[in-house]
Amino acid sequence: MSTLANDTFLRALRREHTDYTPVWLMRQAGRYLPEYNATRKRAGSFLALCKTPELACEVTLQPLERYPLDAAILFSDILTVPDAMGLGLYFADGEGPKFERPVRDEAAVTKLAVPDPSDELRYVTDAVRTIRGALAGRVPLIGFSGSPWTLACYMVEGGGSDDFREVKTMLYRRPDLMSRLLEVNAQAVAAYLGAQVEAGAQALMIFDSWGGALADGAYQRYSLEPMRRVVAALRREHDVPVIVFTKGGGLWLEDIAGIGCDAVGVDWTVNLGRARARIGDRCALQGNLDPMVLMAGPDAVRREAIGVLDDFGAPGPGAGHVFNLGHGISQFTPPENVAVLVETVHAYSRKLRRPDVSAPSL
Amino acid sequence: MSTLANDTFLRALRREHTDYTPVWLMRQAGRYLPEYNATRKRAGSFLALCKTPELACEVTLQPLERYPLDAAILFSDILTVPDAMGLGLYFADGEGPKFERPVRDEAAVTKLAVPDPSDELRYVTDAVRTIRGALAGRVPLIGFSGSPWTLACYMVEGGGSDDFREVKTMLYRRPDLMSRLLEVNAQAVAAYLGAQVEAGAQALMIFDSWGGALADGAYQRYSLEPMRRVVAALRREHDVPVIVFTKGGGLWLEDIAGIGCDAVGVDWTVNLGRARARIGDRCALQGNLDPMVLMAGPDAVRREAIGVLDDFGAPGPGAGHVFNLGHGISQFTPPENVAVLVETVHAYSRKLRRPDVSAPSL
Numbered sequence: 227m228s229t230l231a232n233d234t235f236l237r238a239l240r241r242e243h244t245d246y247t248p249v250w251l252m253r254q255a256g257r258y259l260p261e262y263n264a265t266r267k268r269a270g271s272f273l274a275l276c277k278t279p280e281l282a283c284e285v286t287l288q289p290l291e292r293y294p295l296d297a298a299i300l301f302s303d304i305l306t307v308p309d310a311m312g313l314g315l316y317f318a319d320g321e322g323p324k325f326e327r328p329v330r331d332e333a334a335v336t337k338l339a340v341p342d343p344s345d346e347l348r349y350v351t352d353a354v355r356t357i358r359g360a361l362a363g364r365v366p367l368i369g370f371s372g373s374p375w376t377l378a379c380y381m382v383e384g385g386g387s388d389d390f391r392e393v394k395t396m397l398y399r400r401p402d403l404m405s406r407l408l409e410v411n412a413q414a415v416a417a418y419l420g421a422q423v424e425a426g427a428q429a430l431m432i433f434d435s436w437g438g439a440l441a442d443g444a445y446q447r448y449s450l451e452p453m454r455r456v457v458a459a460l461r462r463e464h465d466v467p468v469i470v471f472t473k474g475g476g477l478w479l480e481d482i483a484g485i486g487c488d489a490v491g492v493d494w495t496v497n498l499g500r501a502r503a504r505i506g507d508r509c510a511l512q513g514n515l516d517p518m519v520l521m522a523g524p525d526a527v528r529r530e531a532i533g534v535l536d537d538f539g540a541p542g543p544g545a546g547h548v549f550n551l552g553h554g555i556s557q558f559t560p561p562e563n564v565a566v567l568v569e570t571v572h573a574y575s576r577k578l579r580r581p582d583v584s585a586p587s588l
Numbered sequence: 589m590s591t592l593a594n595d596t597f598l599r600a601l602r603r604e605h606t607d608y609t610p611v612w613l614m615r616q617a618g619r620y621l622p623e624y625n626a627t628r629k630r631a632g633s634f635l636a637l638c639k640t641p642e643l644a645c646e647v648t649l650q651p652l653e654r655y656p657l658d659a660a661i662l663f664s665d666i667l668t669v670p671d672a673m674g675l676g677l678y679f680a681d682g683e684g685p686k687f688e689r690p691v692r693d694e695a696a697v698t699k700l701a702v703p704d705p706s707d708e709l710r711y712v713t714d715a716v717r718t719i720r721g722a723l724a725g726r727v728p729l730i731g732f733s734g735s736p737w738t739l740a741c742y743m744v745e746g747g748g749s750d751d752f753r754e755v756k757t758m759l760y761r762r763p764d765l766m767s768r769l770l771e772v773n774a775q776a777v778a779a780y781l782g783a784q785v786e787a788g789a790q791a792l793m794i795f796d797s798w799g800g801a802l803a804d805g806a807y808q809r810y811s812l813e814p815m816r817r818v819v820a821a822l823r824r825e826h827d828v829p830v831i832v833f834t835k836g837g838g839l840w841l842e843d844i845a846g847i848g849c850d851a852v853g854v855d856w857t858v859n860l861g862r863a864r865a866r867i868g869d870r871c872a873l874q875g876n877l878d879p880m881v882l883m884a885g886p887d888a889v890r891r892e893a894i895g896v897l898d899d900f901g902a903p904g905p906g907a908g909h910v911f912n913l914g915h916g917i918s919q920f921t922p923p924e925n926v927a928v929l930v931e932t933v934h935a936y937s938r939k940l941r942r943p944d945v946s947a948p949s950l
Contacts, residue, residue: 398884441856494803522760
């Protein structure tokens with residue numbers, strides 16, 4: 227492992243002192259960047275881009291060339307694991323991801339097996355190794371996976387959904403079957419994330435994009451509990467910080483902070499000051515600017531980014547904040563507004579830490 | 589005003605003693621009922637159905653013929669008010685509602701005027717009068733409107749949206765303009781709901797379907813504050829209970845309970861026991877079964893409905909619970925499962941009130 231030139235992100239996750247608030251953006255390597263679109267075009271398709279380590283590396287590094295971001299995140303798809311299970315991932319034109327063989331019944335669940343990360347998912351660990359080499363210690367590299375529940379949503383629905391009818395019908399009608407499916411997913415996600423760490427990932431993030439679609443009670447049982455098992459399995463083998471992000475999970479912050487993760491990602495519906503009061507002694511927080519602020523121009527970006535930093539408040543002992551959006555950056559984002567955002571977060575958060583500047587009230 | 593044969597719903601809203609927990613379902617007159625589809629076909633279109641008081645009355649009463657529900661809700665569309673403002677509401681085949689003339693700039697905002705409910709919206713108050721007559725005091729009739737912010741979303745986006753890019757860009761770039769738009773909407777909604785009460789509505793509900801898309805801070809300013817003005821305007825003229833429902837607003841229950849409404853609607857991400865502990869001394873609660881439970885068959889419906897009732901717990905002095913879904917009923921719902929739901933809520937909630945049955949723990 228090379229020494230990091232900038233370990234601010236990792237120190238914030240460990241709730242250690244940092245000179246400023248580190249920032250990275252979910253989906254920072256993406257369609258709002260013309261250079262990303264050029265590489266994607268060269269790759270031929272989104273999946274080819276994900277499955278070619280050199281190209282995945284190229285796009286992972288693109289946002290770091292433009293902006294002084296404090297972390298890189300592996301460029302990959304959230305559905306690599308069910309794809310490796312043989313469900314047949316494809317992208318229909320102008321639509322989201324789909325599976326040729328959705329998991330709709332007991333026979334399909336029974337057939338599921340944990341994929342070997344060194345075999346079917348080798349292209350991901352190869353990408354991690356390539357990116358780590360190319361980063362040469364500039365900033366840490368984040369590995370990631372979808373959560374067991376979020377993967378289950380796609381696997382059972384066969385694609386995106388706005389009501390989660392199929393997966394919730396299975397959950398409510400056959401809780402036993404749903405639990406079996408989630409157990410396979412939990413083992414697969416743990417093995418997958420572990421392999422990313424072995425390949426060089428220096429932090430991990432679990433994207434629970436659809437946990438917030440679940441009812442209270444069902445969330446704890448079907449989304450949080452499998453994530454707890456993933457985190458526990460990782461802890462047994464690796465010493466790497468883990469961020470858990472349940473979109474729409476603001477009501478459950480205490481529950482999430484209780485599964486052994488290092489940081490909790492929050493979306494923009496959460497007030498960071500109140501979140502810090504609820505869990506700030508146990509976990510760092512990551513978030514939570516509304517990505518749509520980036521549409522509105524530099525003045526709005528500055529004002530709202532400062533608002534997020536003020537909501538968290540002056541960093542004190544044992545508190546950690548990683549600035550991020552509350553969701554992936556929109557493809558319609560003007561790239562110049564991202565520069566304003568990163569500059570504002572760095573500059574204003576340095577000011578927040580200066581003892582001669584009065585601390586903003588929580 | 590005729591005397592009500594069943595005023596359980598109104599008493600629960602006032603947090604008075606009831607023999608059982610009243611139940612009604614958002615969108616209870618809807619596409620899951622074959623008789624609704626027959627009437628809609630006769631009407632020719634959804635808008636014709638909304639705009640013909642006799643047909644709106646017919647479908648409003650259909651679910652009451654099937655199930656012993658404790659309230660009726662006016663059948664209408666959420667976008668009648670912006671339609672009456674002249675934005676040109678239409679429904680494209682297989683898509684949601686759209687406006688021919690979205691409100692995208694200062695000139696469009698300046699042109700907006702509060703519609704006269706006795707003129708452009710006369711078909712709604714006529715429907716309320718017709719339904720009240722037809723109900724003949726069986727159960728109370730609920731009038732409703734979209735919230736000022738939710739109407740603004742449709743007005744600015746020109747239809748549904750999954751990222752609210754246009755309306756949030758206006759909000760962050762031109763907060764002054766957004767405030768002017770919301771002030772027109774607040775006055776329009778207050779006048780519209782007041783006219784529904786004068787026509788016979790016995791309770792009111794404000795559907796803030798998209799409040800949960802807002803960031804903390806923006807929600808309080810752009811969704812809650814206009815709703816507070818609506819409730820205050822209604823209070824000055826009328827004595828009728830008001831329910832406020834912000835989908836995805838579980839983090840803001842205390843704020844919502846503070847705007848002077850009688851009940852707060854909550855979606856299924858909220859635990860009713862914890863919600864009651866947070867606001868149960870100030871407002872009744874309405875909710876919150878996941879509508880997808882109704883897909884899973886009678887056993888799941890019974891189990892999950894009992895779970896919701898147990899979460900709220902044994903009703904005590906000063907607490908009120910109206911059972912509902914956490915969102916509108918799905919068009920794919922088997923109607924026989926709704927019968928199981930209503931029967932379960934009535935029967936189990938009577939048991940909960942019997943002193944010889946030990947109260948379930950919160």
